Amino acid sequence: MSATETRIQELARQHLDIGRDLDLDAGLLSAGISSLDAVAFVKKVGEAFGVDVPPEEVANWKNLRDLSAFLDSSAS
């Protein structure tokens, strides 16, 4: 697991009530996270990484690895 993915997992434990680690290969909604919680979570992850995450970008992601890849590419 990359450092970015590890940090996303930490943030998920901090902000989401799912009682387990997120499956990074699953979409947030498949993990049983509501759209409300998903939108708020992605914004919090963006803030934690100092990256502005456009909503239209989020809609194209299939899973959290796409979020991780976006954060890595935004930082580089």
Place this chain on the structure above:
Amino acid sequence: MSAAGCGARTIHRSGRVTVVYVDLGPSSAREREALTWLDGSEQARRRQFARSGPRREFTLCRAALRALLCRELDCGNEELSFGASDHGKPFGLLGGFAAPVSFNVSHSGRHGLIAMAPRGRIGVDVEDRKGRRDMDDDIRLLFAPGEQAGLASAEGSTKAELFYNLWTMKEALVKAAGVGLRIDTTSFEIPPAMSRGATSCLVRLPVAPSVRWRLENLGNRRYAAALAVEELGAADAAEDSEPQVA
């Protein structure tokens, strides 16, 4: 299985739109029966849910939707399938062609809502009124400045109630417009009257300024819920009557 057998009952009628509540509480018998309504692709999607709760919510809601569509379209379940717009909004297919019906689905916890109309774009959202870990952070991240000010002046359960009311109204609108959460929810504001207890209003969205949406608050003490309906013009207005809560 009928729509009633899926735990579905009509809770609201407003003009051409009917809103049905689906009980998503645990019931192995209902879930087992609902599963028989799902086609292969839906069963595959169902298996992707890691947890039993979301799996059950999807299964019961989709079976209820199928039962309602079969009744509305007078067709067999095997004739129905679903497509999705470029932005992911689902629509019905009857024998492979677009079905003459609009619908939208939302579920949260034990609560499912299905809105249905013969035409026009509609959006519905429901949220279980669960406690939130970071409500003040969420308010800052999700709401427009005027909404944030309104929420800042509320306290305790009133604040939580308003939080969910505003969110469901926002999500119903963006779902109706077919853009989902591609719009930043801080970029538009729910009319303040809706925060002060109005149950319906007319709204325009920045992404489609020529369209007027009728927004209704359908929430109660157990859940927050909202319905957004595209205004279709004079002929439609004549058909539409005052909203009725069943």
